[in-house]
Amino acid sequence: MLSVNGRGLSRAAALADLEISEPLDGAPRTLRFSDGASCELQDTPALAAHLAASGHAESLVVRTQRRWHLVAAAFAALAIILFAGYRWVLPLAAEKLAFRMPHAVLERISSQAIAGVEGKWIFPSQLPENRQEKLRKHFASLALPPHDGVTTRVEFRSGGMLGPNAFALPDGTIIFFDELVKLAENDDELVAVFAHEAGHAAHRHGLRQIIQQSVVALVLAAYIGDVSTLGGAVSGWLLEAKYSRDFERDADRYAAQALKMNNLSPLLLGEFLMKLEQAHLRQKGGTGGNITNYLSTHPPTEERMKAMQDLATQ
Amino acid sequence: MIWHYREGGRSIGPLTEEEFQQLVADGVITSETQVWNDGAGIWRPYGSIAGSDAPHMPHLQPSGAPGAETDSVSAPLLSVGPARHAFSFSGSGSEYFRIWIVNLLLTIVTLGIYSAWAKVRRSQYFYRHMSMGGASFDYHGKPLAILKGRIIAAVLAIGLQYSPQVSMTAYSVILVVVLLIFPFLLTRSFAFRLHNSSWRSIRFRFHGMAKDAAKTLYGYGLLAAATFGLCYPALYHRLRAFGFNNASFGKTAFRLGIGAGPVFGVFVKTVFLMLGTGLAGAFLVVVGVAGIAVFTGAHTKYAFIAPVLGFALYFFVLLIVYPFFQASMTNLLWGNLRLGSGRFESIQTTRGLAAIWAKNALLTLFTLGLYWPWAAVNLARYRAQTLAFATPMGVDHFTADAESDMSAAGEEVTDVLNFDISF
Numbered sequence: 001m002l003s004v005n006g007r008g009l010s011r012a013a014a015l016a017d018l019e020i021s022e023p024l025d026g027a028p029r030t031l032r033f034s035d036g037a038s039c040e041l042q043d044t045p046a047l048a049a050h051l052a053a054s055g056h057a058e059s060l061v062v063r064t065q066r067r068w069h070l071v072a073a074a075f076a077a078l079a080i081i082l083f084a085g086y087r088w089v090l091p092l093a094a095e096k097l098a099f100r101m102p103h104a105v106l107e108r109i110s111s112q113a114i115a116g117v118e119g120k121w122i123f124p125s126q127l128p129e130n131r132q133e134k135l136r137k138h139f140a141s142l143a144l145p146p147h148d149g150v151t152t153r154v155e156f157r158s159g160g161m162l163g164p165n166a167f168a169l170p171d172g173t174i175i176f177f178d179e180l181v182k183l184a185e186n187d188d189e190l191v192a193v194f195a196h197e198a199g200h201a202a203h204r205h206g207l208r209q210i211i212q213q214s215v216v217a218l219v220l221a222a223y224i225g226d227v228s229t230l231g232g233a234v235s236g237w238l239l240e241a242k243y244s245r246d247f248e249r250d251a252d253r254y255a256a257q258a259l260k261m262n263n264l265s266p267l268l269l270g271e272f273l274m275k276l277e278q279a280h281l282r283q284k285g286g287t288g289g290n291i292t293n294y295l296s297t298h299p300p301t302e303e304r305m306k307a308m309q310d311l312a313t314q
Numbered sequence: 315m316i317w318h319y320r321e322g323g324r325s326i327g328p329l330t331e332e333e334f335q336q337l338v339a340d341g342v343i344t345s346e347t348q349v350w351n352d353g354a355g356i357w358r359p360y361g362s363i364a365g366s367d368a369p370h371m372p373h374l375q376p377s378g379a380p381g382a383e384t385d386s387v388s389a390p391l392l393s394v395g396p397a398r399h400a401f402s403f404s405g406s407g408s409e410y411f412r413i414w415i416v417n418l419l420l421t422i423v424t425l426g427i428y429s430a431w432a433k434v435r436r437s438q439y440f441y442r443h444m445s446m447g448g449a450s451f452d453y454h455g456k457p458l459a460i461l462k463g464r465i466i467a468a469v470l471a472i473g474l475q476y477s478p479q480v481s482m483t484a485y486s487v488i489l490v491v492v493l494l495i496f497p498f499l500l501t502r503s504f505a506f507r508l509h510n511s512s513w514r515s516i517r518f519r520f521h522g523m524a525k526d527a528a529k530t531l532y533g534y535g536l537l538a539a540a541t542f543g544l545c546y547p548a549l550y551h552r553l554r555a556f557g558f559n560n561a562s563f564g565k566t567a568f569r570l571g572i573g574a575g576p577v578f579g580v581f582v583k584t585v586f587l588m589l590g591t592g593l594a595g596a597f598l599v600v601v602g603v604a605g606i607a608v609f610t611g612a613h614t615k616y617a618f619i620a621p622v623l624g625f626a627l628y629f630f631v632l633l634i635v636y637p638f639f640q641a642s643m644t645n646l647l648w649g650n651l652r653l654g655s656g657r658f659e660s661i662q663t664t665r666g667l668a669a670i671w672a673k674n675a676l677l678t679l680f681t682l683g684l685y686w687p688w689a690a691v692n693l694a695r696y697r698a699q700t701l702a703f704a705t706p707m708g709v710d711h712f713t714a715d716a717e718s719d720m721s722a723a724g725e726e727v728t729d730v731l732n733f734d735i736s737f
Contacts, residue, residue, distance in 0.1 A: 022438075024413075024435075024439050024442055025405075025413075026357065026443075028449075038515050040449065040450070040515070044357065045318050045328070061416060061417075065412045065413050066412070068412070071411075071416060074415050074416045075415050075419075078415065078418060078419040081419075108479075108480050109480060112480060112482070218426075222418075222421060
């Protein structure tokens with residue numbers, strides 16, 4: 001029973017009928033009566049004793065917040081959940097979701113992506129039409145590891161400032177830049193690149209990367225967003241780069257498998273990657289340096305070359 | 315006499331008079347330690363009762379008393395007389411850390427749903443530990459209302475984020491819709507926050523209309539755009555005037571007593587400061603890079619030093635210019651804010667704010683964000699220490715206005731879309 005007495009005021013109510021605010025480590029507490037009136041009290045030991053004696057129980061959350069060892073346990077649980085989520089749960093969930101996406105959505109995303117850069121960053125191909133056809137036919141004739149029905153269509157563009165490159169879109173379209181085609185000494189090197197990109201397409205890496213990136217950004221926003229959006233952006237970038245490197249390694253493995261199926265050596269891809277790296281460095285100037293590898297979306301080329309060598313001898 | 319005292323967020327006791335005096339002699343209990351003895355109705359700093367008969371009503375204590383917990387900032391002493399009430403913040407980083415960690419875990423585990431309850435708890439923590447004139451503030455927002463708002467906000471945010479990848483027309487439509495309803499969201503955001511805030515059980519109110527917000531935003535916004543940003547201070551001023559002049563505490567209205575002129579002044583001073591520190595810093599960077607180039611024989615391996623120094627320069631300028639702007643603007647706006655016959659006083663300093671931000675930023679970075687609860691508390695404490703309310707009439711005369719419930723949709727949507735509309 002609580003009774004409040006003061007100048008010109010006298011009220012009483014059973015504690016059970018009152019809405020009692022939760023303790024916030026010394027902040028005043030509010031007792032709210034059923035008609036909206038409220039009484040602000042200092043959170044003193046007397047009050048705490050009274051409430052405890054009358055059977056008022058604090059919520060589980062409040063009790064957890066109060067004890068340091070429970071807080072430590074919560075912290076450990078949080079760390080484990082975040083680590084396991086980042087490492088295993090999110091990639092798995094993204095994979096499942098990506099493979100359930102209807103093809104119409106994938107096509108939409110892909111055409112939007114191309115439309116966004118066509119005419120600004122990439123331009124129509126300068127390669128002769130019969131060269132393009134010959135390459136397309138060659139690629140179509142290759143045997144490939146399982147690719148879940150994703151049909152790969154090959155397009156050619158001029159990459160301009162983007163240099164020699166090739167990439168796969170979520171709907172299975174693979175874009176080759178003229179600059180990369182010219183860099184190759186023979187068509188087998190292009191087959192290696194095609195096999196790598198086909199790996200990206202077959203395993204829907206593009207979509208999985210988008211999903212994983214979004215979730216990472218969201219969780220970081222919840223955690224660090226309060227603190228600094230710059231910190232969130234940078235750490236998001238670092239975390240996402242790791243996912244990207246994982247996908248690149250996966251595509252390399254697919255490519256090695258595909259090359260072997262067509263009686264070609266996986267070393268083809270490794271050597272061509274070295275050529276690509278040299279070409280990019282020449283374009284940018286300088287020797288690069290080791291720092292950029294940490295931040296890179298691709299594993300270091302030496303590492304990929306070594307992986308190709310291992311896969312070649314298996 | 316039975317005593318209790320507070321340390322590290324816990325209440326320790328009961329202690330006998332002898333035990334208590336021993337702790338005082340040992341220096342465990344200082345004049346700032348919050349103590350309680352049977353017979354007192356409230357916690358008080360020990361210094362307020364030592365050697366005298368403890369009165370029952372709380373004293374008005376200067377929040378920046380000498381000997382107060384030493385931060386890297388020494389808060390200036392706000393003189394307290396019978397008509398001037400200093401704000402004070404009684405929270406602590408370690409207390410808030412415990413609340414924050416548990417709530418963060420629950421938020422992650424529930425994929426964000428619990429965040430509404432976490433937000434209510436956080437608001438209540440900061441409101442209830444903030445007091446003025448012996449009474450604390452309170453926050454009344456309800457978690458479910460906030461959750462609804464957050465869901466709407468999330469849908470809009472997801473739409474804005476992903477529609478460009480699917481259809482540019484859809485994206486444009488969503489963007490236009492958001493821009494059109496933004497004045498409404500702004501108004502509701504102010505209203506929700508104010509209606510759910512109270513002091514001594516009297517609620518704040520907001521009377522602004524969305525159409526006035528629209529006129530201000532679009533009118534002055536277009537002006538700012540047309541002048542390539544030169545008239546942005548006018549928009550800044552009008553928005554805050556809209557917020558303050560439509561706010562009231564119970565039946566008493568707030569009034570912002572300055573025009574756009576002083577606001578322009580702060581912006582101009584800030585720009586000059588930025589240019590000055592930027593140039594000085596750039597000069598230092600160039601000298602530094604040249605020195606390193608000479609020292610290392612211009613080896614390209616050290617070429618990455620230049621962007622790193624560039625970054626450092628950027629942060630250095632930010633750390634001087636942003637606190638200057640914030641402190642000056644806060645002092646200007648709050649120093650000219652009236653409530654009935656009373657007025658506010660704000661005495662933030664660039665140095666004080668910069669010290670807090672530097673400490674917060676470094677430690678938060680160092681601890682991968684875990685320092686954040688302490689950082690938030692540091693900032694809240696500084697803001698309280700530099701704010702006071704002076705009234706010739708005392709603080710007992712304010713009366714409440716009629717109650718009404720406000721939905722949270724406005725506040726939550728603007729939060730997620732990252733518009734900062736706090737004063």
